[in-house]
Amino acid sequence: MNGVIIVDKPAGWTSHDVVNRMRRILQQRSIGHLGTLDPLATGVLPLVTGSLTRLAQFYIASEKTYEGVIRFGFATNTYDADGEPLGTNLGTAGPGSPVPSLDQLQKLSAEFLGVIQQVPPPFSAKKIKGVPAYKLARQQKEVVLQPVEVEVKEFLITAVHDDRAHFRARVSSGTYMRSIAHAMGQRLGCGAHLESLRRTAVAEFDITQSHTIEDIENQMNLGSPRTCHSDRSFAVPQGEGGGAEEPAVDDINDNDNNNVDREFKTAANGLSPLFIHPRQLLPQFPAVTADEPTAARIRSGRPINLPELSRARQVKVFASQTELLAIATRVAGTLFHPKIVFPGE
Secondary structure (H helix, E strand, O other): OEEEEEEEEEOOOOOOOOOHHHHHOOOOEEEEEOOOOOOOOOEEEEEEEEEHHHHHHHHOOEEEEEEEEEEEEEEEEEEOOOOOOEEEOOOOOOOOOOOOHHHHHHHHHOOOEEEEEEEEOOOOOOOOOOOHHHHHHHHHOOOOOEEEEEEEEEEEEEEEEEOOEEEEEEOOOOOOOHHHHHHHHHHHHOEEEEEEEEEEEEEEHHHHHEEHHHHHHHHHHHOOOOOOOOOEEEEEOOOOOOOOOOOOOOOOOOHHHHHHHHHHHHHHHHOOEEEHHHHHOOOOOOEEEEOOHHHHHHOOOOOOEHHHHHHOEEOOOOOOOEEEEEEEEEOOOOEEEEEOOOOOO
């Protein structure tokens, strides 16, 4: 199964938990995601499956959009609600000090707009001499991370209720909203941390295209009375959790293997409406549909001539309305070479 499906990641799950669950649902090892979300965060997590995992290279620098809540009054060691409080009454703000107003916070948020230098949180995947920072932080070792350049394209405080500020932000890849929340608390002198975060968009994908894990499992089960794992065992109902392995029950006899395969294929086909239409992928690249002789050249890795797209740097080549065949790069004039060729299913 080659495609892109958008999962609405639940709180408490790592991005890898979601990938593991989808591998079991689809009975497919080749699945990846297009941008990690912290366990605390929810929302848009695009997954690429099958041969389309090779599209990930085009999404490394993708813009992200978030909505969330910043809580003022104390900071945490992780810069979010999962961490240990670092103390209250930080800086100049004392007990009973007024909560920053909407006007104050809107003016402060404007100071973070544009290209800025940002220090990643100590509990992050940033590496120090090859070791993830969070591993050192958990061992209570000193974590010194260098500032990195990021861009905050939009950062708007939309409402303030008691000690919490609601915001909307649009940022470049690599931006930590946790660090922005922490920095705001430092500037105000009262401490702050990111209480909740929901990603509403990644590149061309948004929350309206997302599906919960439960929805995907239910849709998968519509086409089959029973869903089995690749080890020929049936899945049992899942409760809430972080993607832990579920027990296997009611093993199938070898004589039933053909029936199981047919059932799985029927169920998998039922998921097609949940996948992003291939023509909607990478909208910045123009698309062309190849005839059979041209498609044959591409499949063998040979260059093709596309005079109508002479000004494009890269193009999407389709073999049909829905089969993405290749991403081709212009090498000279109207001559394009297939940079990536996607094998058919």
